[in-house]
Amino acid sequence: MxxxxxxxxxxxxxxxxxxxxxxxxxxxxxxxxxxxxxxxxxxxxxxxxxxxxxxxxxxxxxxxxxxxxxxxxxxxxxxxxxxxxxxxxxxxxxxxxxxxxxxxxxxxxxxxxxxxxxxxxxxxxxxxxxxxxxxxxxxxxxIRVRATPEAGLSAIGSRSHGGEATQDYLKAFSVAEFVAAGSSLKFCRLAEGAADIYPRMGRTMEWDTAAGDAILRAAGGRVETLDGQPLLYGKRVQDDAPFANPHFVAFGDPAIRA
Structure with a gap:
């Protein structure tokens, strides 16, 4: 296609x-x-x-x-x-x-x-x-995700929707730098090996994430909910609005989570 x-x-x-x-x-x-x-x-x-x-x-x-x-x-x-x-x-x-x-x-x-x-x-x-x-x-x-850097991770996050919850989540990892970026480019930066981890603790909709998610998965990365399950699409009926996402984390090298 x-x-x-x-x-x-x-x-x-x-x-x-x-x-x-x-x-x-x-x-x-x-x-x-x-x-x-x-x-x-x-x-x-x-x-x-x-x-x-x-x-x-x-x-x-x-x-x-x-x-x-x-x-x-x-x-x-x-x-x-x-x-x-x-x-x-x-x-x-x-x-x-x-x-x-x-x-x-x-x-x-x-x-x-x-x-x-x-x-x-x-x-x-x-x-x-x-x-x-x-x-x-x-x-x-x-393009392909990169292996976990020995010098520490490059974290990437929203330019317009950052927050304290994101920084709190990243405390569990060895992060050398945090870079802000807009839109689905964050997924693409992970996919091309320019960054390593992207936590999103704010509201997103499925159309915000699906394309970047597909590219990142194809490049060897992973996108998952906070309980470690793959982020899924087509959530038509739920307590939140139709097609709303839960909080999630995108990884370049899936070994980062371990």
Missing amino acids: DLNPIMLKAGAEIMRVYAGDIAVTTKGDASPVTEADERAERIILENLKSIVPGIPVVAEEEAAAGRLPEIGNRFFLVDPLDGTKEFISKNGEFTVNIALIEDGVPVYGAVFAPALDRLFWGGGTQAFAADVKDGEIVNVMP
Whole structure:
């Protein structure tokens, strides 16, 4: 499955909005949304329907509008603009996320950071990173998590949603540095061996994490809940909102947890 053409189309539309003045509105959950979110999601939904008809798509803005499809054991999760706060502040750390879920597991994912001209994708046991130049994918390289560094771990966390609970969790590990980053790029940094551990003790939705999770798993990493179970997807019925995640931790080298 090649989702990269869709990623590039959505990213190009986002960058058209990014180049001007960004109008921001607030959704019912108090989170921000922009015209870029809506335009990119429309492009993604139209293209997925054309390329892979019949597979349900759970998309962030559709979900915010109360339009949730019936899903089976195979469906897509879409976040057309992950890191809207990063987009609004124009720091470049926002992404387009698409993931394919099968039986609760993210089996394929693609993440595109259009302002950084960086694209990641992966599934199974293969993950890749590439640059994007003039709308073309160049410098494709396989990526893999790195072994646990002897000098201490590089921890990565949210730029907009950090907290004391994250720092408390990291006290159990030998951490040499903590780096803040936005959006699903945190998963990608682990997947390419640039960081080692990413704890998330705040609220996330499945469309925030699934694509990066798929890439990290394909690169040899692991994402799990705080009780050590793999993070699963398709949590339609639960006490929290549909498709909400519990707290989780992403590891580059799975041996870190031991």
